[in-house]
Amino acid sequence: MHLTRRTFAAVAAAALLLPLSACGSGDDDGGSTDASGKVEGDITFQTWNLRANFKDYFEGVIAGFEKKYPGTHVKWIDQPAEGYADKLSADAAGGTLPDVVNVSPDLLAPLAKAGLALDLDKAAGKYKSEYLQGAWTGHQVPGMSGTYAFPWYLNTGPLFYNKSLFEKAGLNPDQPPKTYDELFADALRMAKQSGGKVATLANVPTVEDFGRYGVPLMNDQGTGFAFNDPKGVRLLTKYKELFDAKALDTQALTATPESSGKKFLTEAVAMNPGSALDLGNFKKNAPNLYKNIGITDQITSTGHVNMYVMGVMVNSRTEHTPAAVAFAHYVTDAENQMSFAKKVAIFPSTAGSLDDPYFTKEDGTDETRVRIAAAKSLKNAVNYTPVLFSEQMKTALRNEVARALQGKESPEAALDNAVKACDRLLQQQG
Amino acid sequence: MANPAMSRVTRVRRHLPTSPWLFAAPGLLITGVFVLYPFVSTLVNSLTDRRTLIPGHFVGLANFRELLHDDMFWTGLRNSSLYVVGVVPALVILPLLLALLVQKNIPGITFFRSAFYTPVVASIVVVGLIWVWLLDERGLVNSLLEAVGIGRVGFLSDQWLLLLSAMAVTVWKGLGYYMIIYLAALANVPRELHEAAAVDGAGPVRRFLTVTVPAVRSTMVLVAALSSVAAFKVFSEVYLMAGPSGGPAGEDTTLVMLVQRTGTGLTGRVGYASALSVVVFVVTVALMLLVLRTDRREES
């Protein structure tokens, strides 16, 4: 192969002369914020990894909507778990975003900033009172006025622990840790008693852990991060101590939620956060563990447990604003959320739904017990993860935390660096 | 047409100018529209601060200057370069030995040749899943190690073991591919050379070094060029085994992983990631030229 300079130059020149369209997000047409017109037309509804288990449910919801509003047609598409953000960004950049989209708050923020999410305070403010206040405000974006998605399902869960491992370590299996101090003490003891074979925690602290520990995550104006305060440093220092004592799993630095779940299942780790969904999994895949499972509340210093929030946004460029808004509301209304909640261990974000007997009345099973406890804690739960905390920021924090745990940096320096990196990314997000 | 005195070139010219371009047109069109043109926009983007959803402004070489101060960039450059150093020698030598092993037509050899090629056929995602499961703390490899008394090894949790494991997977998947390239080359080595050497009393090792290696030297260079370009651009193996954040503290991040991490998603920094892509491209072109240059120098 001979590459001559002349041919290279020719190709390069030809390439540079090609028209450079396709840069920039382009057209602003189509779509109005006015949702008061007639509800009609074809719309597309995109969900995130729900088809495999809930096909019938969604087909039922859509049939109900089409019946209620003749002249509408809803096309449902579901995307697999992996690559959802890539898919959304290609669609958003290419102008092919569906009309109604299932988003989490961190995905919503950049879409709203790019003007792609409809402001529901304006277009659907009248529905605001139907939802839990915290869930509604959870879809606001710092630095912008307005709310950009209907709240959909919530999730939270207890902390599972392995009673027999507790017993072997000389800990009282009926008195799981309730505070961080107890947790750390128990974890160190567990590691010592088992000769470093059994860890108590499987994951490095994430931004939500800092939040639950009572560390302020952002400054009051929402313009910069603040988790490098003394409290944050204290938490990370404690984790470092645990890591050195093997009370935090030695593979925690490379753990994923799946791998840590597996560790709990195989009894290499004594505690794991989870949800009611996991109970069924334990029962099926680890019957021995299931017999010894203990269930306790999430540990917090703030009194507010962490919750995960899902929302449904309306594409601001939809050609059928009334139908898209009506459908997004319909999917998330009390009735449909309630029936979804009964299919799977999630919780409705509509006001009053958590008072339903389904979430308050014990029937003696563990599933129900977990469900009731979770529903109760949700009433003042918080989504700690800041809406503006992007994937890149998560990686930056995770890597700095890992450096501190490895002893390559002091906890102070690690958190300072993480805050610096996240602040820079925040600036760059614009 | 029947004029035998007409030179070949003139005869070919008779069909010009339309047909050669017609032959090449579909290929050039597809490559131009879907590979080269997007790459040119990558070049342009590398000079802007464009983000996924926000069109950028021209910032000159700011992205490239930022690279120099980005620790992750240097980590990525280190790992991608280490990958070349670790993988290329193995992929130049092992497949050659393997080709020598399957060259002779002994019974069942077709089966072995095909079987050795299976890892090439399987998708990298599948290969990643298989090896993650094999090297899991409780997977097959560790079960075997424990059974023979060595004890379990954290292949997937230690920074260097992770990188080594990923390299091993790359070599494992590449063995069959380069083996067949060598098979083709070995078929052209004249038998007489070996015989002459054997008559001179050369043993198998000396015959390998004095006959086989010189005969397939140009193929070795080709394999070195191909595998070093692929190794420098490594993404999937490390991504699948070390996870999206690149192993403990991101220490296993490779350059292309960094491109993916910074440039994708709704908050992706397209401009900065494009600058990284340009660096990757320049280094691969340089690597290839370097390998081919070494070849030419040795030849002369």
Add this chain to the structure above:
Amino acid sequence: MSVVEKVRPAPAPSVPGEARVTDEHGRRIRVWELVLRYALLLVVLALTVGPFLWQLSTSLKGPTEDIFSSPPSFLPSRPTLHNYERVADTIPVWDYALNSLKVATANVVTNCVGSALAGYALARLRYRGRRAATLAFILAMLVPVEGIVIAQFTTMRELGLNNTLIGVVLPGSIGAMNVLLMRNAFANLPYEIEEAAFVDGANTWQRFLRIALPSVKGTLAVVAIFAFMGAWDDFLWPLIVLSDPSRFTLTIGLNYLHGTFANDERLVAAGTVIAVAPLIALFACLQRYFFRGVGEGAVKG
């Protein structure tokens, strides 16, 4: 695996009891060397195929069998297809497989045709700009794909081909690597073959179709396998281009298993077996041509 070929009988009659195995030149191979060779072959076989078999074995183990045991049990104690049934119950595997098959087949056809044409133009035809054309393909091979996906998608949307299977196929429909493979195969053909056709007055097209192309069948098989593999295995691009789940290919579809059964090694194993089995089968069918293609010096450079 069904790739075992019938062993050709040794040409010379031989004394019973003595090793009858000969090499490609009809020379006898000593017994100890033969034993050594087979021993090495078996070791390499275990290393290359073993991991796949382990995956197969895991996928056949029932829910009650411990898959983490040490020492490991290589054979499932009670083999079951239950895990495959669960995969099929969860996702429409067959629809996805059909889509993958369509995409892969189309990719094979376009790559074989397109790269044969372009390869011939680069190797055999003379015209201004030939070098530039060759260089374009070489550069295309070096472009890091991860950096250009969004730009590709934007182009595809402007062509109105997003969310179609055509859109999935198009960017890889004539791979630069394949073009260069074909170029080398044509370049290695002796000129004299075509020379004769010149004299008979055949035009470029006829020479290409009747003389050059039949001589590079093996390389075409190589291109076909690469094209099929590439299309069948691709994940990111089909995911970006397709929105409608009814058009999803198998690799994307299998990803639904990831979120749903992340903790179940048996199911993941079943999914990977489903993904890789068709490729192994295809390769087993084409391997004869494939190795012949290699013999043509196709991949030699």
